[in-house]
Amino acid sequence: MTTKNNHPNSVTVRVPATAANLGPGFDSIGIAVEMWNEVTVEHGPFEVVNAGAGAETIPTDDSNLVVVGARAVYTARGARFPDLKFHSVNEIPIARGLGSSSAAIVSGIVAGFALQGDGCDPSEALELAAAIEGHPDNVAPAILGGCQIGVKSSDRWITSEIPLPEDLHAVVLIPDYVGETSKARGILDDQVSREDAVFNIGRSALLANALATGRLELLRHATEDRLHQPARSGIYKGLNTIIKAALTGGAHGAFLSGAGPCVMAFATGQEYTVAYEMTEAARLHGIEASTRVLRPTSRGAYVVGSEQLR
Template identity: 45%
Template sequence: FEELGEVVPDVLLECDNQIELSRGMGSSSASLAAGLFAANEYIGSPLSLNELVQIAAEMEGHPDNVAPALLGGMQIGIYEEGQLITASVPIPDKLSAVLYVPNVPMPTEDARNLLKPLVPRADAVYNIGRVALMVQAMATGGLDNLQYATQDMLHQPDRQGIFPPMKNIIKAAMNSGALGAFLSGSGSSVLAFCVDREYTIGYEMADAGMKSGLDGEIVITRPSDKGTYVVR
């Protein structure tokens, strides 16, 4: 409303956010995307979806979660002279995601404060190559490369210290047939990509968590290219 110079109306909002908070799954971005989309719809949709993404990214501080929440699918987001540029990456239809969601939260700010302000060049090169490999795997369907594309040297090693079960949960996912597994966002959820054996992978991840003294739930889902929309 402020962006368009509109008066904020008196409305009653009910938010049913089924994404666990502080689990690295973008719950705040999902709520922000829904709120912006609903407000835009309320006043006749004067803003395009790309304009909503720009506003959402400014409010959230980065486009990592709000871009896919609004646009759907896998999104690349960069800034060029203050302007957000996004690009979609196709995701193979056969790909599934198994999430192990611990009952222990990992507040984003706490997890972010663990990260070093400067990183070794070798670690940066390591991750840049794997980002490129991730895009290639998704765009071409060469999913065998996900085992390498999901490896990381920039944030998981630092966060391992406050979330010791992470390494064992990732290992359990890979040993039971996952194509790749990693800490989702800043944690504490762990996500595994697969094309089959979803229940087996989920069971083994939960078992690894339990053996580390951790309770949690398994969520089996699929990536969607459908972003924010109105249910009438």
């Protein structure tokens, strides 16, 4: 259905979950995985309805990040923001380090473009989303799919995709408690030593190379980090034990997903053994958790019934 000016009356957008950092790539590398939020936006009296994961904790006013994302598009175009109804069905758990906020922002942005009858330019979507989120590591793969490197050059963001092995799986441990991104960022040092900077620079390069060339045995070293995980292990009990358990179970590498508390491991076999070992390690620390075995997805956000944005 369309309105008289050929703008659609409603759109439905799907956006994947994302994991950021991947160990050493702090605020600059992220990957999209097969877990999806679906958002329908239509013209009508303002309303926000949430269903699915964490629905009871998500705002239903104009601070809702789907609304924020949609509004950003109209503001960028100098257009009046109309009354809209927002209905979200969320599979991505809230505040666990799987990009729930980025998914909400991106879904609003994509819907905002679509409701104006425009195609969504990924570069413009990235600029808007990163301006809201503050960094590109989740929003870039949420928009583009795949594993993305995002860096800022002058006043714009540049992305580059890291090719992934076809048989790569992501094993995700999802604790039953939420993380606080502001707290997880607030405990980080403002300055780091040259030694730690070099440690992470080298491993970020090794990570990209290992994934692109399929030399997955390097991931054990390439997912190590000194910039954020050591500090965050103080607020996420058992983090280091869970990472070690994943490696013992057969994972190639493991790391804190985003700001946590989820832990993600890369595997190309023995995925359910890895999941079991991670769950047992969490249990020994008194942490109840579930696990998911997911595939990376090369598809980023899209309007249902349409093609990929890029």
